[in-house]
Amino acid sequence: xxxxxxxxxxxxxxxxxxxxxxxxxxxxxxxxxxxxxxxxxxxxxxxxxxxxxxxxxxxxxxxxxxxxxxxxxxxxxxxxxxxxxxxxxxxxxxxxxxxxxxxxxx
Amino acid sequence: xxxxxxxxxxxxxxxxxxxxxxxxxxxxxxxxxxxxxxxxxxxxxxxxxxxxxxxxxxxxxxxxxxxxxxxxxxxxxxxxxxxxxxxxxxxxxxxxxxxxxxxxxxxxxxxxxxxxxx
Numbered sequence: 685x686x687x688x689x690x691x692x693x694x695x696x697x698x699x700x701x702x703x704x705x706x707x708x709x710x711x712x713x714x715x716x717x718x719x720x721x722x723x724x725x726x727x728x729x730x731x732x733x734x735x736x737x738x739x740x741x742x743x744x745x746x747x748x749x750x751x752x753x754x755x756x757x758x759x760x761x762x763x764x765x766x767x768x769x770x771x772x773x774x775x776x777x778x779x780x781x782x783x784x785x786x787x788x789x790x
Numbered sequence: 791x792x793x794x795x796x797x798x799x800x801x802x803x804x805x806x807x808x809x810x811x812x813x814x815x816x817x818x819x820x821x822x823x824x825x826x827x828x829x830x831x832x833x834x835x836x837x838x839x840x841x842x843x844x845x846x847x848x849x850x851x852x853x854x855x856x857x858x859x860x861x862x863x864x865x866x867x868x869x870x871x872x873x874x875x876x877x878x879x880x881x882x883x884x885x886x887x888x889x890x891x892x893x894x895x896x897x898x899x900x901x902x903x904x905x906x907x908x
Binding site for chain 1: 825837840893900
C-alpha cells in the first residue's frame, strides 16, 4: 500500500518561512492536498491539488509537488499557524494520509 | 452556508455497534461523496471509507472491511457510518467530510467522539 512520510515536527521563528514535506513514491504524479488541524478542531483544507488555495486561506500558504516530495510552505509564519498539518493523496480508490507534522512557531 | 453537522458523543461497550450521522446543508447532497475519517487521541487521521450519496456505492478501507457500513437517507440529506464489534481501540473522534471525484476533502463535520469502554 502507498505510504506518505512527514516529519514529526517542524519549528519556525515568528515571521520566517516554514516548509513541511510529504514524501511518497513518485508523489509528483498524484494530486496532494494539505490540511491544518488545531487542537480540538476538525481539519481544515489549506491547499488542494498541489498548489491551490481554497477561498479564505491566506496567500502565505503555498504548495508544490515534484518527484518524490510535496512541500507545504508557510511564509511570514504567525502564532496562529501553530497546528498539526497533514498531507493526503488518493491511491487508486483509497485515501492515504501522512502521519502529520506539528508546526511550532517560536 | 455549506456545512456538515454530526450527531453527538457516544459511549459503547465492547462488542456493541455505533451509528454516527452526518447531516449536510447548503449544497446538493447527492453531488458530493461523503468520506469518514477517524482520529484517536493524540494520533493522526485514519481514513475509513467513502460513500456516493447518489448511487449508494461505497468503498471501504481494507482495515474496516466487514465491520463498517456506510449508508444514506437522501430525503433528509444525511449520511451514516455504522461500526460494529467495537473494541477499545475504536475509541476516537469520527469525522465525515465531503469530496468530489477523488479530490480534496473541502468541508468537514465537527466530529463525534465515540468511547468504547466496559
